[in-house]
Amino acid sequence: MDSDLLVIGGGITGMMAALHLAEAGARVRIVDAGENAGTWANAGSLHVQMQSRFMRLYPDQVPAVEASLPLYKAAAEEWVRLDALYGPFELVxxxxxxxxxxxxxxxxxxxxxxxxxxxxxxxxxxxxxxxxxxxxxxxxxxxxxxxxxxxGKLNPLMANARLLAELDRRGVARVQDRIIGLEQQTNGLVAVGRAAVYRADQIIIASAWGAGDIVRGLGVDIPTKxxxxxxxxxxxxxxxxxxxxxxxxxxxxxxxxxxxxxxxxxxxxxxxxxxxxxxxxxxxxxxxxxxxxxxxxxxxxxxxxxxxxxxxxxxADGASTIGRLPQASRVVMALPGDAGYTLGPLVAKMAAAVTLGAMPEADMVRYTPARFAA
Ligand SMILES: Cc1cc2nc3c(=O)[nH]c(=O)nc-3n(C[C@H](O)[C@H](O)[C@H](O)COP(=O)(O)OP(=O)(O)OC[C@H]3O[C@@H](n4cnc5c(N)ncnc54)[C@H](O)[C@@H]3O)c2cc1C
The missing domain is CATH 3.30.9.10 (D-Amino Acid Oxidase, subunit A, domain 2)
Incomplete structure (x- = not known):
């Protein structure tokens, strides 16, 4: 199956990345395993302050979260924008x-x-x-x-349903399949699924806990758990x-x-x-x-x-991971850090902007996937 852009993972981050790319006129397909998306299980809290639970359980990741606090604030504002555009999501x-x-x-x-x-x-x-x-x-x-x-807070069931309807309205194709590997070719990329093979110019990886396994074959070690x-x-x-x-x-x-x-x-x-x-x-x-x-x-x-x-x-390591893989520049990562439902839409927007060449990666160096290579 061919598309200009393939998004792997159909949770909030993948949905919103696909929506931005489709709005820019790209032919977009989402391929999602249909398993264990946090997006369909979450509580709808819009987290901005550091969570005491996270500070207690993952003290080593606190510096990354603390440095990202302005991103959390901007992410809550992005939800307010989406609520006005596609809501209401019962956002308060x-x-x-x-x-x-x-x-x-x-x-x-x-x-x-x-x-x-x-x-x-x-x-x-x-x-x-x-x-x-x-x-x-x-x-x-x-x-x-x-x-x-x-x-703040919102009702995630309402938000997810309305955003899915918007994807359908924009003609974004959605396929259920599990990607088991990526291959770089001279003129693009191939994602190998259990059911089919997907060719695209660029691939956005928004597959949360599944992301580390997908990119490992490219020589990248992103410790998603x-x-x-x-x-x-x-x-x-x-x-x-x-x-x-x-x-x-x-x-x-x-x-x-x-x-x-x-x-x-x-x-x-x-x-x-x-x-x-x-x-x-x-x-x-x-x-x-x-x-x-x-x-x-x-x-x-x-x-x-x-x-x-x-x-x-x-x-993973507390911070979001957004940007091109140094080892495979046609692959763009879109992984929100802790409190990923809050961060997902903004992370998706930034990843879509990188994919379209509309946002310099220097602006988001804190979130670069290159930190894992280092
Ligand atoms: C119980 C619970 C409560 C939460 N409450 C909150 C909250 O109140 N506020 C908040 O901000 N966050 C909350 N979170 C976290 C939040 O839900 C997630 O961080 C967020 O939904 C992640 O969105 P995502 O789109 O990046 O990934 P996900 O929604 O996890 O979606 C990833 C998708 O990728 C797919 N996938 C994985 N591997 C592959 C593969 N190889 N091929 C194809 N597809 C693949 C999966 O099947 C899945 O559908 C909560 C999480 C849980 C579990």
Whole structure:
């Protein structure tokens, strides 16, 4: 199958890259394995401040995330633009609260806020009295919080459905297949799939946890790893929660959708069952996650959980990977860093601009795939 541009991976990053390329007039095809996309399992938090969970689990990757903070802020703004163009996605950008239950957690947040402010984020520390004004439903033990005004939330099911419809409207071809290797030829590239062979002038790789395997044959070692994570959603709540809620030490994200349901996640583990099968829910994650949510917001403690699921996140070195491979310049990487649903559309836009020759790679040297060769 021939196209001008082939996008491998049909999650949020691949969809948005294809949309930009099609808008520029290119003949674009997406080939996607149809397995374990984080895009169809995620919580819809628009993350901007550094997540305490990530800082605790991956301390070695914190410098890369911290240096990328302006990208997160711009990525949340890109979602606002997309919501206006293709929405509504139930996008609300009221900010995110990271809660402290003890003095040490408050000190941690104060230090984090200073670092984030230095990178241009709109953050401030709120004491309990200030919190009572905007979030009176918080548990009595909450002492204060960091508010990051750049953060927000959306309904990913709505956003994904509307963006898919836009791809169809633009005539972007979508094929289900798993790519098992890439070959460079004199006049282009060939991606070898299980079902077919795909020829294109350039290939954009937006296949998240699957990206490392695809480029290994070209002599590139991008350490993408799959990370199975847990999610819950409750029935609709009477309480009204406008902010994205996180915790200074414990793993949690909590937010309310437009219809009132509470989406609870934040990185509790699930059981890996390989790349071709979705991860399995772990009872310990289910119970621990909802118990923590009920402690932080006691009013939701009596709600029924209506669905629980697990999905596949991707980690590498913390930062996004955007740009041409030094070993194969017709291959453009489009891999968002941590909180990839937030970053996906902006990463896709930058990768599409590189592909079209509309953005100098020097402008995104922090994200270059060349860092893995080094
Ligand atoms: C439970 C959970 C909750 C999350 N919550 C949030 C959140 O609230 N906010 C946030 O910002 N992020 C969140 N994330 C992370 C986010 O979902 C992902 O980082 C993001 O969706 C990645 O998008 P992507 O398009 O780059 O990749 P994906 O959506 O993972 O899509 C990659 C696609 O590539 C395909 N693929 C892989 N290998 C191949 C191959 N060889 N050939 C063809 N296709 C291939 C896969 O089948 C998949 O469809 C969450 C993740 C999980 C799992």
């Amino acid at each position: 950008r009221k900010g995110g609260l990271m809660l402290a239950e003890g003095a040490e957690q408050l000190r941690f947040l104060e230090g984090k806020a200073r670092r984030e402010e230095a990178r241009g984020l709109s953050v401030e520390m709120l004491d309990r009295a200030a919190l009572d004004g905007i979030a009176p439903w918080l548990g009595p033990q909450i002492l204060g919080a960091e508010l990051c005004r750049d953060e 799959a990370e199975p994570l847990h999610m819950n959603i409750t029935e609709a709540a009477a309480v009204s929660i406008g902010h994205l809620i996180q915790h200074a030490e414990r793993s949690i994200t909590l937010k309310q959708l437009g219809q009132g349901q509470i989406v609870i996640g934040g990185g509790w583990p699930a059981q890996d069952r390989g790349r071709e099968t979705p991860p399995a829910v772990l009872a310990g994650s289910f119970l621990g996650n909802v118990a923590l949510a009920a402690r932080l917001v006691p009013q939701i403690g009596g709600l029924r959980v209506i669905r629980t699921w697990a999905g596949m996140n991707t980690t």
